[in-house]
Amino acid sequence: MITLAGFAPFQPTPGLALWSSIIFILFWWLMSKYAFGPIAKGISKRESDIKDALAEAESARAEMSKLKAENEQILAEAREERATMLKEAKDAKTSIIAEAKEKAKEEATRISTNAMREIENEKQAALVEVKNKVGIMATEIAEKIIKKQLSGQADHESFVSSLVNDIKLN
Amino acid sequence: MKIKALLLVVMSFCLVLSYAQHNHDHSHDHSGHSHDHSGHSHDHGDHAHGASATHAGGHHEANDYSRGDCGTPAKVIHHSEYDPSATAIHHVSDANVYTILEYTIPLPAIIYNKERGLEFFSTGKFHAGHHENGHYGYKDYVLYEGSIHRIACENFQPQEHFEVQGFDMQKVKDSKGKDIEKRYAIINGKGYVLEQRTIWDGGLLGGGMTSFYDLSITKNVVSMILVCLFLFFIFRKAAKAYAVRDGQAPSGIQSFLEPVFQFIRDDVAIPFIGDKHEKFLPLLMSIFFFILGLNLWGQVPFLGNVNVTGSLTVTMVLAILVFIITNINGKKDYWKHIFNMPGVPWFVKLILTPVELLGMFIKPLTLMLRLAGNITAGHIAILSFVGLIFIFGKSGQSMAGAGAGTAIAIPLTLFMMAIELIVAFVQAFVFTILTASYLGAAVEEHDDHH
Numbered sequence: 087m088i089t090l091a092g093f094a095p096f097q098p099t100p101g102l103a104l105w106s107s108i109i110f111i112l113f114w115w116l117m118s119k120y121a122f123g124p125i126a127k128g129i130s131k132r133e134s135d136i137k138d139a140l141a142e143a144e145s146a147r148a149e150m151s152k153l154k155a156e157n158e159q160i161l162a163e164a165r166e167e168r169a170t171m172l173k174e175a176k177d178a179k180t181s182i183i184a185e186a187k188e189k190a191k192e193e194a195t196r197i198s199t200n201a202m203r204e205i206e207n208e209k210q211a212a213l214v215e216v217k218n219k220v221g222i223m224a225t226e227i228a229e230k231i232i233k234k235q236l237s238g239q240a241d242h243e244s245f246v247s248s249l250v251n252d253i254k255l256n
Numbered sequence: 257m258k259i260k261a262l263l264l265v266v267m268s269f270c271l272v273l274s275y276a277q278h279n280h281d282h283s284h285d286h287s288g289h290s291h292d293h294s295g296h297s298h299d300h301g302d303h304a305h306g307a308s309a310t311h312a313g314g315h316h317e318a319n320d321y322s323r324g325d326c327g328t329p330a331k332v333i334h335h336s337e338y339d340p341s342a343t344a345i346h347h348v349s350d351a352n353v354y355t356i357l358e359y360t361i362p363l364p365a366i367i368y369n370k371e372r373g374l375e376f377f378s379t380g381k382f383h384a385g386h387h388e389n390g391h392y393g394y395k396d397y398v399l400y401e402g403s404i405h406r407i408a409c410e411n412f413q414p415q416e417h418f419e420v421q422g423f424d425m426q427k428v429k430d431s432k433g434k435d436i437e438k439r440y441a442i443i444n445g446k447g448y449v450l451e452q453r454t455i456w457d458g459g460l461l462g463g464g465m466t467s468f469y470d471l472s473i474t475k476n477v478v479s480m481i482l483v484c485l486f487l488f489f490i491f492r493k494a495a496k497a498y499a500v501r502d503g504q505a506p507s508g509i510q511s512f513l514e515p516v517f518q519f520i521r522d523d524v525a526i527p528f529i530g531d532k533h534e535k536f537l538p539l540l541m542s543i544f545f546f547i548l549g550l551n552l553w554g555q556v557p558f559l560g561n562v563n564v565t566g567s568l569t570v571t572m573v574l575a576i577l578v579f580i581i582t583n584i585n586g587k588k589d590y591w592k593h594i595f596n597m598p599g600v601p602w603f604v605k606l607i608l609t610p611v612e613l614l615g616m617f618i619k620p621l622t623l624m625l626r627l628a629g630n631i632t633a634g635h636i637a638i639l640s641f642v643g644l645i646f647i648f649g650k651s652g653q654s655m656a657g658a659g660a661g662t663a664i665a666i667p668l669t670l671f672m673m674a675i676e677l678i679v680a681f682v683q684a685f686v687f688t689i690l691t692a693s694y695l696g697a698a699v700e701e702h703d704d705h706h
Contacts, residue, residue, distance in 0.1 A: 093345060093461065093462070094345060094346075094348075094349035094350065094403075095345075095348045095349055095350070095563055095566055095567045095568065095628070095632050096461055096567075096568040096628065096632070097455045097457055097461050097462065097463045097568070097569075098455060098456045098457055098461075098568055098569045098572055099350070099453060099454075099455055099456070099463075099470065099569050100454060100456055100469050100470075100471065101366075101453070101469065101470045101471040101472055101474065101477075102350060102474065102476055102477065102567065102569040102570060103456070103569050103572065103573055104471055105471075105473065105474075105476075105477040105480070106476075106477070106480060106569065106570045106573045106574075107573045107577075109477070109480045109481060109484055110480075110542070110546060110573060110574065110577065111577075112484075113484045113487070113488070113542055113546060114538065114539060114542040116488055117487070117488060117491060117538060117541065117542050117545075118538030118539075118541075118542070120488070120491075120492055120495060121488065121491035121492055121494070121495045122491070122495075122517075122537065122538040122541045122542070123495075123538065124495040124496075124498055124499065125491070125494060125495050125498055125513075125514075125517060126517075126521070126534070126537055126538075127498070128495070128498025128499070128502070129498070129514065129517065129518065129521075131498075131502075131503075132503060135503055
């Protein structure tokens with residue numbers, strides 16, 4: 087037969103039951119109100135703070151990387167722009183040079199044409215002048231011939247030739 | 257979940273059986289002891305106490321504490337022999353005085369007596385001495401082995417102050433053939449039968465209803481108060497630190513308590529209870545630290561070897577509390593799982609429902625027995641090893657034997673204390689984790705059908 091007779095620790099006594107209920111319930115109430123409650127709150131607050139801080143750091147990092155990407159993009163854009171600008175400048179230079187060349191050529195052509203025309207004009211003028219001079223000379227020669235008595239055909243011819251020789255066509 | 261419930265049932269049966277076995281052994285010891293004792297009293301028959309002779313002679317009609325033995329001439333006999341089992345049991349029992357080393361501290365006694373009502377006095381009136389036996393009596397109360405007994409004799413007139421010459425105890429059989437301990441106080445050379453305080457065991461554990469209730473502040477109560485105050489003090493300090501050092505890393509007592517707190521929260525409350533853990537967290541924490549604190553308090557050798565968490569009354573109170581809280585928080589699913597397990601054929605339900613219903617009561621029962629059993633067993637083991645010194649030393653007659661006993665007892669006790677230190681934590685943890693699992697099962701709401 088199972089018997090615990092006289093084994094005092096296993097005897098349920100009303101006094102101990104009463105006091106241990108009172109003490110434990112009081113302990114439970116006091117601890118939850120003044121100790122475990124605030125501690126649990128404190129710990130969970132700190133945990134949420136840490137979590138928030140981590141999330142914040144994460145978002146800051148994301149922001150940072152976003153900014154960096156943006157910067158890079160801006161930089162790339164600037165670089166591209168610079169390249170375009172350079173290219174444009176180069177193109178402009180080339181075109182300007184080409185234009186200038188063209189213009190110069192045109193100018194040269196114009197100048198040379200002008201010169202040619204001038205020369206032609208001068209030439210014409212000279213020819214006119216020569217013609218005039220020749221005319222004048224011929225007239226003079228004729229005058230002189232007329233004035234001079236020419237004895238013979240030979241004399242005529244020599245005289246004319248001397249006159250012709252006198253005409254120096256520059 | 258079901259497997260766990262079944263395992264628990266099996267475990268509790270094993271526990272009950274092992275306790276039965278354990279106590280069976282004990283009862284063997286006891287009967288052996290009582291044989292010795294009766295032999296002893298036969299030897300000293302005449303001068304020991306006349307009363308015992310009558311008993312040995314087959315005075316069996318006496319039920320519990322018969323008033324027939326009152327005032328029979330008796331002499332004080334000094335049992336010089338060391339009784340290890342009685343000593344161990346005495347040391348793990350609650351007491352109305354608190355003995356630390358050589359000093360016996362009196363405690364307030366509160367007695368409810370059917371005839372005289374509530375009575376308050378100090379157990380200092382008993383002048384407790386060796387074995388926590390009182391040298392004096394107060395009214396009709398005496399102190400025997402640390403606990404208040406009342407003289408159950410009509411012919412004894414209550415007195416303010418009387419001398420008690422000694423005590424004696426007899427193992428006798430009552431009318432039903434049950435072993436009972438008959439305790440006597442010897443006053444003025446006459447033996448008077450004593451009765452114990454009321455014990456709520458229905459007479460099963462050697463107690464029963466008597467004429468008075470002992471509601472005193474006992475050694476266990478004092479220990480509980482001290483441990484709870486200490487715990488409250490340190491936790492209050494830590495709690496204040498959370499307000500003062502808001503948002504900072506823990507320091508001092510805070511950093512010592514916080515990991516334990518978080519352990520209970522993250523590894524006990526949250527996995528078992530889930531979202532509703534915050535409601536039960538203070539209870540789990542209180543249970544854990546209450547048990548742990550008292551377990552550790554009881555292990556400090558010079559603090560009187562108090563056995564609070566090893567006394568069934570305290571674990572019973574905790575278990576009943578857990579039972580009540582579990583069941584008042586039981587949700588629909590919890591009751592459905594007990595009375596009408598979903599997804600199970602009807603013939604299985606015929607078996608399962610009684611098992612589940614039994615399980616409802618077995619759960620707190622196992623909580624109660626496991627803790628009390630483990631802690632008491634540990635205390636008894638240590639006391640037994642210490643007892644080796646006295647056994648080897650033949651109760652102080654052989655110094656060499658005592659030396660040898662000490663040489664054996666020290667490593668054994670050291671080993672046992674180390675084990676007990678682990679047990680203190682493990683049992684507090686087990687009680688808490690099981691409470692959490694019962695609460696978790698009660699508040700669980702699930703729509704799965706298994």
